[in-house]
Amino acid sequence: MFERILFPTDFSEPSMKVLDYIPALHGVGTREIILVHVIDSKDIGLGASGGQGFLGTVSNQETEARQGLQTEVQHRIIDTRRALEKQGFEVTVLTPAGNPGKEIVAAADAEGASLIVLGSHGRSNIxxxxxxxxxxxxxxxxxxxxLVIKRGKESGR
Structure with a gap:
């Protein structure tokens, strides 16, 4: 039923809590996990603006900032990918840049995901x-x- 699951993560504790639930989905036919980390376009802009005293165009600074973020993401995603592969899942990794919500929805459509499983921060002041x-x-x-996995009460939040 849920052969291809899209698992977006920002590597935070709430998003990584999803890993506790994914193995249970193996029994209902999940074979592939599409692991997605969106490089927020706001982070790229912040990285690029940090180089105001350096030579180069804003475009070059944004490219360098994006490449730096992608390298960092690739290092952080390796352990998650390996853990899922050890459980018998085929894993595809995507690291698009842009607005996280929009990129997650677009990736789910483009990859033919049958379910999106994500953790929730619940950062609202309300x-x-x-x-x-x-x-x-x-x-x-x-x-x-x-499927939204909300953060647990055990974390005290």
Whole structure:
């Protein structure tokens, strides 16, 4: 039923909590995990603006910032990929740049995902809100079912 799962992560504790739930989906037919980390376009802009005293165009600075972020992401994603592969999943890794919510929805469509499983930060100041803005965007705009793993009470948050 859920052969291809899209697992977006920002490597935070709430997003990595999804790893506890993915093995249970193996029994319902999950064979492939599409591991996605979106390099937020805001982070690229911040990295590029940090080089104001250096030679080069803003375009070059943005390219260098993007490459630096992608290198960092690749190093962090290797362990996650290996852990999933050891559990018998085929893993595809995507690291698009842009708006996280939009890129997650676009990746799910482009990759033919049958389910999106994501963790929620719940960073809202309003106590009753459980989901973060990326989770909310994905839920409202995804063409696939979305399973949201909210952070647990054991973390004290």
């Amino acid at each position: 106590r009753d809100r459980l989901l973060g803005t990326v989770s909310e965007y994905v839920i409202k705009n995804a063409n696939q079912p979305v």
